[in-house]
């Protein structure tokens with residue numbers, strides 16, 4: 001089976017596994033794990049923030065950050081297709097008592113003007129805006145990269161209104177590789193940011209949340225509250241460190257493969273369009289007269305390819321560590337066959 005569903009299916013390489021075996025470890029919860037400490041210092045600097053905290057997952061980073069930033073009854077402004085709305089089981093409401101104020105953006109992104117008009121405060125009937133969250137890159141928009149200028153403008157609006165900001169950086173590293181802009185530059189002006197190690201970086205677990213010292217101290221307590229305090233994170237942190245050393249440059253290969261898929265698939269009859277590819281996600285739309293997404297996903301599985309259905313006529317293909325150009329070429333052939341081979 002060739003898996004193109006999500007980066008989380010990347011098979012940990014032998015070298016990555018080995019990186020963990022000799023890691024020096026201690027109790028991270030008393031800050032005595034040297035390998036974790038080294039990772040957190042490194043990631044805090046990489047993201048341009050004062051402090052950082054090791055988490056199980058990106059979802060935990062988002063939800064801990066929300067809890068740390070927002071009071072119950074406050075609103076979170078975010079784009080309608082965002083992960084916190086669609087794939088976190090309603091946690092902003094369940095864990096933080098937060099309301100969501102969704103913006104319909106363009107390619108998963110919203111503008112300074114949209115932010116300004118969405119912000120609410122001072123009216124005795126309205127919920128107050130407590131937090132603004134956005135994704136770099138925007139997952140459901142096909143891994144779209146927010147331009148630096150737009151990031152700055154949205155941060156400025158938030159800062160003018162004294163509203164907290166959080167960057168969901170599950171794929172921040174893809175944006176960095178695609179643009180050459182440093183992560184710290186992108187996160188500048190934002191209160192908190194996380195980067196994930198189990199997406200493009202290919203680790204089995206781990207994400208790091210970063211922000212000011214005072215925010216991280218509160219996040220520490222919330223992580224403990226929800227049972228996210230893993231004791232000997234050094235083994236995982238060693239893999240994260242290894243991935244930062246060895247897996248960043250190779251992400252360009254994922255982007256090249258995604259670009260190849262974008263161009264090849266766009267030419268297949270029965271495909272109505274492919275969202276522009278900035279990074280490693282290819283969203284493919286099909287003619288509504290043809291087979292629906294669920295059918296195409298099932299047939300691709302029969303041909304040995306796993307992809308996801310994300311809408312009645314849309315599939316998502318994700319490129320990541322361990323795939324080959326050959327597998328990508330075969331995927332295109334299989335898709336063409338499914339859409340265009342008439343049964344006799």
Ligand SMILES: *Cc1c(COP(=O)(O)O)cnc(C)c1O
Nearest residue numbers: 057058059083135139168170196
């Ligand atoms: C995958 C993803 C997350 C969550 O990361 P996990 O480590 O899988 O929990 C959050 N936000 C976005 C945009 C994602 O794509």
